[in-house]
Amino acid sequence: MTKKLYRPGVGIMLINANRHIFMGRRIGVAVGGWQMPQGGIDEQEDIRSAALRELYEEAGINKVDILEISKRWFSYELPLSMAVDPWRGKYVGQRQKWFAMAYTGRDSEINLDASGHPEFDAWEWMPPARCLQEIISFKKSLYESVFAEFDCWLIP
Helix, strand or coil, X not given: CCCCCEEEEEEEEEECCCCCEEEEEECCCCCCEEECCEEECCCCCCHHHHHHHHHHHHHCCCCEEEEEECCCCEEEECCHHHHHHHHCCCCCEXXXXXXXXXXXXXXXXXXXXXXXXXXXXXXXXXCHHHHHHHECHHHHHHHHHHHHHCHHHHCC
C-alpha cells in the first residue's frame, strides 16, 4: 500500500476591522476560484516566515498582526482530475498550518501583482458565510474547520 503524500503548506485567514476575510479570485478560475491566501513551505523555511511570504507574494500585504496559529495541521485532497497537474502527481493534497491575522494596512495598499507573478485577478473582504459559498467544493470542509478554530476572531 502506497502512503499518501501531502504537500506541507500554510494558509492565512486575514481579517479586517469589520471581521471580514480577505479572499482572492484565482486567475482563470471562473467558478469556485475564490480562496484565502495559501501556499507551500520552502525547504528550511519556518511556518511563520512561509505564511508572511505567501501573503506578500499573493496580495502584496505585509502590514499584519499574527493573532493565532492553528493548534493542528489541516489537510485536504485534490480531486483526481486536478491532483496530477499542480505537483506533477507527487502529492494528493496539502497539509497546512493556518494563521489568523489582522490586516493593519489600508485597502489601497493591497497589490495582487507584488511578486510579478500574480495568482489572483480580484480580491474582496467577505463575511465567513460568503467565503463558504465562493470556495471550491473540495475545500469547503477545510474552511469550516479553520473558521471553527478561529471563531473568536470572527465575532464582531
